[in-house]
Structures are given as C-alpha cells and as structure tokens.
Amino acid sequence: MSTSTRITLDPLDLAGIDDLLTPEEKAVRSSVRQMCEERIQPYVADWFEQGTLPDPRGLAKELGSLGVLGMHLEGYGCAGMSATDYGLACVELEAVDSGIRSLVSVQGSLAMFAIWRWASEDVKQRWLPAMAAGQAIGCFGLTEPDHGSDPANMRTSARQDGSDWVINGRKMWITNGSIADVAVVWAQTDEGIRGFAVPTDTPGFSAPEIKHKMSLRASITSELVLDDVRVPQEYAFPEVRGLRGPLSCLNEARYGIVWGSLGAARSSLAAALSYSKDREQFGKPIAGFQLTQQKLADMNLELTKGMLLALHLGRRKDAGTLQPVQVSLGKLNNVREAIEICRTARTILGANGISLEYPVIRHMNNLESVLTYEGTVEMHTLVIGQAMTGLAAFR
Structure with missing residues (x-):
C-alpha cells in the first residue's frame, strides 16, 4: 500500500x-x-x-x-x-x-x-x-431568588379560581425574560408542581432586566414578577405533575451545553494558537517554546476528548438511549474543561488576554455562568455519585 x-x-x-x-x-x-x-x-x-x-x-x-x-x-x-x-x-x-x-x-x-x-x-x-420562526420569543421560569438547585421548594404558587389559574411569585436569572412573548412558568399547586404558558402581556406580569452582570453581557437576563397573574385553564400543562416536567426540559438544555461549551473552548484555543505564532519574545515566536507548546497540546487534548464525548452522547440521544446521568457527565466535564482551556489560553496571550480585542476573556467570563446554570458542579457531581453508588447524597 x-x-x-x-x-x-x-x-x-x-x-x-x-x-x-x-x-x-x-x-x-x-x-x-x-x-x-x-x-x-x-x-x-x-x-x-x-x-x-x-x-x-x-x-x-x-x-x-x-x-x-x-x-x-x-x-x-x-x-x-x-x-x-x-x-x-x-x-x-x-x-x-x-x-x-x-x-x-x-x-x-x-x-x-x-x-x-x-x-x-x-x-x-x-x-x-x-x-x-423567531417571530415570538419564549423564556423559562424555574429558578427563584432563594431556590436554584432545590426547585422542589419553590415559592411561586398557582391556585384555581373558577375556570382560571391565578399565579403569584418571583423567578430569577431568566434569559430572554424582558423580551419574551410567552413565559413557561412552574408553580406549586394543590396537585404538585405544574407548568403554565403565560403570555407576558397578561396583567400582573412584569420582567425587569438584571443589570451589572460581568458574564453573559450580550444576553438579556431578567427577573420575572407575577402578581395575581390570571390565565385560563387551557394555559396549564394538562398532564405533567411534579419535577418531572421542568427536569425533562433542563435535560434538553444541558445536552446543548455539553456541545456549546466546546465552541467557547475552540475559539479560545484558536486565538491562543494564532497569537503564539505571531508574538515574538527572545528572538522567536512564543509558539516555539516548550512550555507554550505544552499548554497548546493540553488544551487540544481536552477539546478533543470533550468533542468525542459530546458526539457519543449525541449519537445516543439520536438512538433514544441517552440517560440523564450521561448528560451530567458531559455537562460537568465539558464546561469544566472549557473554562480551563480559556484560562490557559489567557496565559498565552499575556496582558492581551484581558482585552476584548480577543475573545478569550469574554468566553472565560461567560463560562462562569454556564458552569452554574442548568445544574451546578455540585449537583452534577452528586448525580454521578448516586449513579455509581446507588446512594443519594443530596441531603
């Protein structure tokens, strides 16, 4: 051959x-x-x-x-x-x-x-x-000011009044909230947690935007305020009760993060690689120094492993065999390694790494939010631990 x-x-x-x-x-x-x-x-x-x-x-x-x-x-x-x-x-x-x-x-x-x-x-x-079609925008109201990882104890409530539901409560850190046309809101009821599709022009609904963020700044983040928001019975999700509803949605979003976080990592690695070949110190590009090449190689290894894991989980999801704990594996690993790739890329860029002329510091800051939302490091660690041991350590 x-x-x-x-x-x-x-x-x-x-x-x-x-x-x-x-x-x-x-x-x-x-x-x-x-x-x-x-x-x-x-x-x-x-x-x-x-x-x-x-x-x-x-x-x-x-x-x-x-x-x-x-x-x-x-x-x-x-x-x-x-x-x-x-x-x-x-x-x-x-x-x-x-x-x-x-x-x-x-x-x-x-x-x-x-x-x-x-x-x-x-x-x-x-x-x-x-x-x-993008003609209507939606948001998802689950997290509350005092209840993030423990949604079972949410305080937002909905009660029936004739043929309507009346919803009261607060939701926090809601992407798209201030521009949404419809909000999916999860609330406590006498039947357990239920979901509602709430048009945002309903009286009593407001969504003040959250300012002073140092992460996800090119994104709209809001609080949702529901004061006696009245919606018809048909706006309530008819069948699902309890955490099964919202957790099924979170699993979908976490799956996207398994992949998406690697985009930020790839962008930062590409910026570091390009910069290292252009930046000269001691008479040659810093890409020619062993310590820089070690950083580049380590970043490449983690990106490669993350992509293989994401692709494997994608094939499982397409085959209908993906399990929630497998999504936790992917989310925990890939976001954690993506942040480390961005931080290492920043060291290669030196002082230029903190400039928005390059994407690295922006990706670093953004990934701090991605690490937390759709399940913190602690929660995914305990999900994996429970799957391994058969013992729940959440409490």
Whole structure:
C-alpha cells in the first residue's frame, strides 16, 4: 500500500473527529458558522462591553430563518433535525458567544420543548410555529431568588379560581425574560408542581432586566414578577405533575451545553494558537517554546476528548438511549474543561488576554455562568455519585 499521500491535519482537530460526521451534519455546521461569522462575530465584543443585545427580535428572526430555533423538535414549523445536528449548531453559536447560544437554547430546549412536550394542542398551535420562526420569543421560569438547585421548594404558587389559574411569585436569572412573548412558568399547586404558558402581556406580569452582570453581557437576563397573574385553564400543562416536567426540559438544555461549551473552548484555543505564532519574545515566536507548546497540546487534548464525548452522547440521544446521568457527565466535564482551556489560553496571550480585542476573556467570563446554570458542579457531581453508588447524597 502506498504511503506517499500526505494527509493535512486540522490543528484544532488532530484526532480527525470530522471524519465521524456525515456530509449533512457538516452542512448544518457550515450554515450556522457562516451566519455567526457574518452576523454576530464582528459585533459581539462591542455588545458584551456595552452589556446589551441591540436587536434581539431581529436576531431571533434570522436564527428562525436559519432553522435553529427548536431545530431538534418535530412539527409545528420546527426543522426536525437530529440531536447531533443541534449539538453542532450549539458549538458554532457558542464559539461566537455563550449569550447567543443561551438565547437559542432557552428558546428551543426550554420554552419550546416545554410547550411541545407538555402543553395542550391549542397552546402548541398558538406558540410553536411563531417561536420556530423567531417571530415570538419564549423564556423559562424555574429558578427563584432563594431556590436554584432545590426547585422542589419553590415559592411561586398557582391556585384555581373558577375556570382560571391565578399565579403569584418571583423567578430569577431568566434569559430572554424582558423580551419574551410567552413565559413557561412552574408553580406549586394543590396537585404538585405544574407548568403554565403565560403570555407576558397578561396583567400582573412584569420582567425587569438584571443589570451589572460581568458574564453573559450580550444576553438579556431578567427577573420575572407575577402578581395575581390570571390565565385560563387551557394555559396549564394538562398532564405533567411534579419535577418531572421542568427536569425533562433542563435535560434538553444541558445536552446543548455539553456541545456549546466546546465552541467557547475552540475559539479560545484558536486565538491562543494564532497569537503564539505571531508574538515574538527572545528572538522567536512564543509558539516555539516548550512550555507554550505544552499548554497548546493540553488544551487540544481536552477539546478533543470533550468533542468525542459530546458526539457519543449525541449519537445516543439520536438512538433514544441517552440517560440523564450521561448528560451530567458531559455537562460537568465539558464546561469544566472549557473554562480551563480559556484560562490557559489567557496565559498565552499575556496582558492581551484581558482585552476584548480577543475573545478569550469574554468566553472565560461567560463560562462562569454556564458552569452554574442548568445544574451546578455540585449537583452534577452528586448525580454521578448516586449513579455509581446507588446512594443519594443530596441531603
């Protein structure tokens, strides 16, 4: 066999993981990457610095036209693509900014999935086609000011009054809250925790935006305030009771993070690699020094392992065999390693690493939020520990 043919390797994919993707999957990735590079990447550092997302509705419509909003859902105007397609899209979205991936993730994997999976047919028909097109924006109200990792003790409540439900409570750290047209709200009832699709123009509903963030600054984060918000019976999710409803949605969102966090890591590694070849010290590029190459190699190893894990979980999800503990494995590992990649990349860039002229410090700050939301390190650690030992250590 001839060995004369020389294979050119991608320095960010030395393992050749791309060979495991189908042409269709690569085409999805290419389309999302092109849109992000043209529409978002040139401006996102300024958005982050200003702490704003200037035209979220316009951006949502563009993302809807691309087909990435609820892209892994079937029917109702959704693209019906595979879980692996969705994961690859998340990588490209988060490679430009975690806030952009959060917008898509909350819209599709939390708000749309909750309605698609649990709402009545009338509610699905009312909201899902518009949400898939980006013409309506959704948010997901679970976390409260005093209850994050322990949603079973949420204080938001809903009581029946005739044929209506009346909801009172507060939700905190809600992506898309101030721009949402519909809020999926989880509340305590006499029947246990139930979900509601609440139009945000309902009297008593407000969503003040949260300011002074140092993370996810190119993303809209809000508090939800519900004061005697009255909604008809048909807006309540008819079948699901307890934490099964919200946790099913969180599992969808966590899956996207398994992939998306690697986009931030890849972007930071690419910036460090490019910078190290241009930056000269002691008469040569710093890429030529052993300690720099060790950092680059270690970052590449962790990115490679994270991508292999994400792809494996994506194939399991497409096969219908993915388990929640496996998502916890992916979320815990990939976000933790992505942050470490970003921090190491920052050291290669030196003082320039803290400048928004480069993406690294922005990704570092964003990933601090990603590490916490959709399950903290502690919670995913205990999920894995329980699966290993058969013993719950949450209390």
